[in-house]
Amino acid sequence: MQFDKYILQKIDEELKNYVNKDDKLYNASKHLLFAGGKRIRPYLTVVTYMLKKDDIEKVLPAAVAVELIHNYTLIHDDIMDNDDERRGKPTVHKVYGEPIAILAGDLLYAKAFEAVSKINNEKKSYEVLKILSKACVDVCEGQAMDMEFENYFPSMEEYLEMIRKKTGALLEAAVEIGAVMGDCNEEERKALKEYAKRIGLTFQIQDDILDLIGDKKKIGKPVGSDIREGKKTIIVIHALKTLDEDNKKKLLNVLGNKNISDEEIKEIIEILKPSIDYAKNLMKQKTEEAKNYLKIFDKDRRKVLEDLADFIIERIY
Structure with missing residues (x-):
């Protein structure tokens, strides 16, 4: 399928608002953010919102909050797995070192909640905050389960529960947030x-x-x-x-x-x-x-x- 280029452009423009400094920390945080990711999560938020609404400007802060969290998890994931490459590029910790990479991830995490604060409707902002914080907890629990699987063979049920949390939680959050913003x-x-x-x-x-x-x-x-x-x-x-x-x-x-x-x-x-x-x-x-x-x-x-x-x-x- 062809993703709508206008929506992708609006997502990227909104993302740049949160990482617009030019120093080592911000460059490290941008390293993956603009390295050719598919933007599936924020795109899902926008197109879910568009089931009921048309003015996409209102949903952009909520959409990029999900993408900022996603990229924070990728940076920390790569450190935990000691991966050298992501998206065909050296990983953040390989280029900038582990301490800066950890901070870059933390910065994106904090920026996600800054984005939530830009939602110009208090009730919706609160709902989005609840959904996003629950997703973050699920991702951490899922990652911990995945690491525990290194010590034993999980059942199919355990594996499916792990991916529901580690991978599924942010995709679910992206859709749920679109639904909240779109008044479903x-x-x-x-x-x-x-x-x-x-x-x-x-x-x-x-x-x-x-x-x-x-x-x-x-x-x-x-x-x-x-x-x-x-x-x-x-x-x-x-x-x-x-x-x-x-x-x-x-x-x-x-x-x-x-x-x-x-x-x-x-x-x-x-x-x-x-x-x-x-x-x-x-x-x-x-x-x-x-x-x-x-x-x-x-x-x-x-x-x-x-x-x-x-x-x-x-x-x-």
């Missing part, structure tokens, strides 16, 4: 929450798939890096439940081995194909469910959200 009623807000839950799930599953069969240049990291890092993705969890003993042993032998060759990665990807298909089918099912929840909205206005649900599982990076 209770029934509409519930439907949008269900829609958002499902696209949050599919977003992470597609990331898990792209790590194995994506294009290295497009995804900005080596294919199979989740295997090398020992990540317990939905694909690995499904495989361990369904593979025969020989293939299970092969998978367990390479999982978390940073020194395995590209050839070994290829062999493992071959073994994982049925589980990749399982993940793809689950995404299709959840995407259809997501779109069904939008049926209560005007057909023309809801189309962007329907297209976004499809885009999330068809994207190649």
Whole structure:
């Protein structure tokens, strides 16, 4: 799908208002912010708002608050995972060092709440604040769960709960905030929450798939890096439940081995194909469910959200 360039331009203009100083700290905070991210979260906020409203200027501070929080989580994530690259560029801590990177993340976090304070309706500002702070708590809990999974193999239910928090929470918040700003009623807000839950799930599953069969240049990291890092993705969890003993042993032998060759990665990807298909089918099912929840909205206005649900599982990076 083509994202509306006017909306993206307005989001970027609004973002620049919060990081417009030119010094080391602000340059570090801008390093990822303007490094070619897709802007899915603020875009979701704006197009959800547009289900009922047309004046997008009023929703921009709320939309960029979500994007600022998202980028704060990415900077801190990269430090925790000791990642060298993101979006095909060196990570913030690799360029500026860890202390400045931590501060740059904290700055974006604080700026998000500055953006919320710019919402010119006190009731809505309070609602957005509640949604955003809950999402931040969920992201932290989800990240902690993900780190705990390094010590054991989670069940499918535990994994899905982790991605609902770590990845889904901010996507849900983006949609919920758009609904608040657009004056959606209770029934509409519930439907949008269900829609958002499902696209949050599919977003992470597609990331898990792209790590194995994506294009290295497009995804900005080596294919199979989740295997090398020992990540317990939905694909690995499904495989361990369904593979025969020989293939299970092969998978367990390479999982978390940073020194395995590209050839070994290829062999493992071959073994994982049925589980990749399982993940793809689950995404299709959840995407259809997501779109069904939008049926209560005007057909023309809801189309962007329907297209976004499809885009999330068809994207190649």
